[in-house]
Amino acid sequence: MMKFEFYNPTRLIFGAGSLGQLGKVVNQYGKKALLVIGGGSVKKSGAFDRAVASLKAAGVLVVEFSGVEPNPRLSTVVRASELAKKEACDVVIGMGGGSVMDASKVIAASVLYEGDPKDMLVRAGKAPRLPERALPIITVPTLAATGSEMNNGAVITIDDEGEKLKTFVQAEVLYPRVAVVDPELTMTVPKNHTAFGVCDIITHVTEGYFNGIDGTPLQDRFAEGVILTVLEWGPKAVSDGSDLEARTQVQWASIVALNGWVQVGTNGAYPVHMIEHTLSALYDIPHGAGLAVVNPAWMRFAARFRPERFAQFAQRIFGLTATGKDTLSLAMEGIDKFEEFLRSIGCPTRLSELGIGEITEEMLFRYAEETLKVLQDEEGRLPGRPSLRKEDIVEILRMAM
Amino acid sequence: MMKFEFYNPTRLIFGAGSLGQLGKVVNQYGKKALLVIGGGSVKKSGAFDRAVASLKAAGVLVVEFSGVEPNPRLSTVVRASELAKKEACDVVIGMGGGSVMDASKVIAASVLYEGDPKDMLVRAGKAPRLPERALPIITVPTLAATGSEMNNGAVITIDDEGEKLKTFVQAEVLYPRVAVVDPELTMTVPKNHTAFGVCDIITHVTEGYFNGIDGTPLQDRFAEGVILTVLEWGPKAVSDGSDLEARTQVQWASIVALNGWVQVGTNGAYPVHMIEHTLSALYDIPHGAGLAVVNPAWMRFAARFRPERFAQFAQRIFGLTATGKDTLSLAMEGIDKFEEFLRSIGCPTRLSELGIGEITEEMLFRYAEETLKVLQDEEGRLPGRPSLRKEDIVEILRMAM
Structure with missing residues (x-):
């Protein structure tokens, strides 16, 4: 017999052309954004420039963090969260595929997490200590695949101490505030x-x-x-x-x-x-x-x-x-x-x-x-x-x- | 081509027996609840007593408003919102069918609405002035029908000045914070x-x-x-x-x-x-x-x-x-x-x-x-x-x- 709890507060803005709303959206949550991207395909496609233009027009300062790898690593997340802290970013935008969006969620949580971010990840035999706070997260998917843009999960690979363990975290604070989903951005996917x-x-x-x-x-x-x-x-x-x-x-x-x-x-x-x-x-x-x-x-x-x-x-x-x-x-x-x-x-x-x-x-x-x-x-x-x-x-x- | 915005932040607690959680849930949003019910079927079924017991056990004070009619009237809503103001209720619970839940939403908004609550309702040729604030709303459906428990709409009948116009309002502040949905409560529905x-x-x-x-x-x-x-x-x-x-x-x-x-x-x-x-x-x-x-x-x-x-x-x-x-x-x-x-x-x-x-x-x-x-x-x-x-x-x- 079904018995469950459901909660998903992410606001979804969907449709061709919606990237143009990014600045207006982000401006409601912060004034200085860490803009997280992957290996640079968003730069080639021009989406990055359009995003930055929209953010600037809305008065949002942009700090770029590029280079999130496929199957994103915890060490990358930690580097990005340190940048966000140093730059006093107050909102995190993940623009890319599932890897980038997942990394962005954990970056946003790591900025406010006390202790080692590794502890929020699921590992057999060790109860995760879930994040209870996170900077506001905005997702801009460029690939139709993971659904990360509108859920509270993230898959991260632990890559320290000789270990390489692909695991995950699920927590309410990881729900993006807004997912700006523009199918035009997926048209360059091979x-x-x-x-x-x-x-x-x-x-x-x-x-x-x-x-x-x-x-x-x-x-x-x-x-x-x-x-x-x-x-x-x-x-x-x-x-x-x-x-x-x-x-x-x-x-x-x-x-x-x-x-x-x-x-x-x-x-x-x-x-x-x-x-x-x-x-x-x-x-x-x-x-x-x-x-x-x-x-x-x-x-x-x-x-x-x-x-x-x-x-x-x-x-x-x-x-x-x-x-x-x-x-x-x-x-x-x-x-x-x-x-x-x-x-x-x-x-x-x-x-x-x-x-x-x-x-x-x-x-x-x-x-x-x-x-x-x-x-x-x-x-x-x-x-x-x-x-x-x-x-x-x-x-x-x-x-x- | 699809282009839309979606947002539904209601937390859904679903399953037989979930009424028992009502007090714990409501306590997160307020300490004095206006408990809105209809013609009394929840009293006959015992659901009302169980709800009150759960609320009291969680330290929530209860102010009862009973008598919301099927096809609820604006005059009833106004009376209830006056009671809520007088008693300084800080949360509204709608326990009943769609009429009761719809009325509860508009009651919660009317308490904080400046002007005539009639103005928030849709009428041809007159743009509604939507409510921008509302007391927290908790819904407890006793009938499987309207879906009001997890949406931001309410159907209300305007019944003043000789008029009887069944109309509606839809506004983000009307999303219930939590819907406590216990299918056992529907078992007495004829x-x-x-x-x-x-x-x-x-x-x-x-x-x-x-x-x-x-x-x-x-x-x-x-x-x-x-x-x-x-x-x-x-x-x-x-x-x-x-x-x-x-x-x-x-x-x-x-x-x-x-x-x-x-x-x-x-x-x-x-x-x-x-x-x-x-x-x-x-x-x-x-x-x-x-x-x-x-x-x-x-x-x-x-x-x-x-x-x-x-x-x-x-x-x-x-x-x-x-x-x-x-x-x-x-x-x-x-x-x-x-x-x-x-x-x-x-x-x-x-x-x-x-x-x-x-x-x-x-x-x-x-x-x-x-x-x-x-x-x-x-x-x-x-x-x-x-x-x-x-x-x-x-x-x-x-x-x-």
Whole structure:
């Protein structure tokens, strides 16, 4: 029976051209902004200049912090928060993909955090000490993928003491005050990253759909709605990046896929994300590409434990019919279709396609151990439906070979 | 192309038994609460006593205001806000159906409003002066229907100077701080009101679905998800009011149907609601019963202007096939199915079933005029798709005879 709490106070300003409102928006929260960006694509595209112009016109001073890497590192976050302190910034703007927005959230919290920011991050066996304050956060996504623009989570890689652990934090103070979402900014995203984003969107939704509790018919429909929309519009955005209508629909789906509306009350878990995080922490592969490899393999493993739910996916998403099939066969047929879709838009679906060299059995065990270092339940398993032992994670990865 | 702003900061606490948290919740916002209720059903059910016990245990003083009528009147709101001022209440709790929650919102705003609260309400030809402050509002719905618990709207009937105009206000300060939603409280709702609530839920969603802009595929899926869920669970809640699972699913659907998640970006209008409001203002019939009469008639009228959208409804909601039919026939078949559904759960679908006596052609014209007194566009029409002239409203009502 559903029992839950929901709260998402982020104000969303959505639509082509909305970047022009950035200065007016930020001015309501601060007068000196730390503008956080990634490797410079926003400079090439001209979006950075337009953002700065809008901020200056509204009387907001800008301190630039550039160079947030994909799979952003805690050391980078700490450097940026020190800059924000030194410059007395009173608002943080994250303009970029999920990495930049996630980093910006943790920067905004680190500025006001007492102690080591590492302590706010989830690690197995150590309760996180959540941030209780943060500078106001404004997000400006340039990629349709993570949904970070309108949620309170951030994925960060701890990179000190020889460790490289991709983990996360979720806290109410990390909700952006405003998300300024301008689909025009995604039009320069290359084909492969557009496709990885599509896979990320779908995987955000499948996690709750397959790992959640029973008895959430409305959330099921919402999740299916997101997937069906992305199946229709994702390939259009991949094949013609300048199709603003497709970019708009995909970006809207990316927000909804992880702003809580779909997962609410399902009490789901994120095993596919957790396993993928280990891969992208170790090899710096794009998160969405890693998901495209892990998700179908995980689905084939998990379908044995809950075939009827995967059969529902097969029927409602791919219109497959149940006639003359047992439930598990129908379920597996749906997963095949999903994998076919991922391949059709150019996603890798095997570990061997990730360009990370030869993978041994021993390495699979290491990946599983790393994953469990981030999160495990009382029985030492990765939460999910089913919860996964080390050997299960290895089996899933083996299925992705 | 979608372009919109979305903001809904209400914290939702959902689940059977959550009434027990009321005191702890309210205590975060105030120490002396105006507890607004309706005609006393919450006293009969024991919910009132449990709420008061929870509030007292948390150290919150309670001032009772009872007697908010169905289709709540501005004069009642004003009386309650005077009581709140006199007693120096610092928080307002609305515990009841939509009428009570709507009244509570406007009470909370009226306490801090400078001037006549009537001025915050929408009337044709007079721009509303929206409230900019309000006491903190906490909602505790006892009926699954209006969705008022998690949105910023309120429907109020102006009843002075011989006028009786059912109108509304929408303002950011009217978002409840917290909605404490306990489906157990709905288990004493009688069959007919449960059914009216089901119709209200569906109609909230059909308004945006049929009156919104083109090109909102994700919102379409969400709307269809709400309707499909209610078609499945609504009849169970009607036939066995003590089925907590059914009550829970229907209540969850009622929140989502009007908290903005489904309508966002559709730029829809509410012609069915506007026409119904005239009927319930004049005859004090239950809002949901009035909607069950107006909505199918409106649909048959509007389908001629946008048959493909109504055909989509027929296919996706009722699984009807398009083969061998023209689009309009398919559309009409879907509407017939919808009306059948309403009848199957015990809703009236004709004006003659509302117990309001004989209705003449002249009266239909009066209803249309009253409706247009509340809202009209620059051309004097009721907004919607299509927008409606007086004669159109009359034709719709005639179709509901």
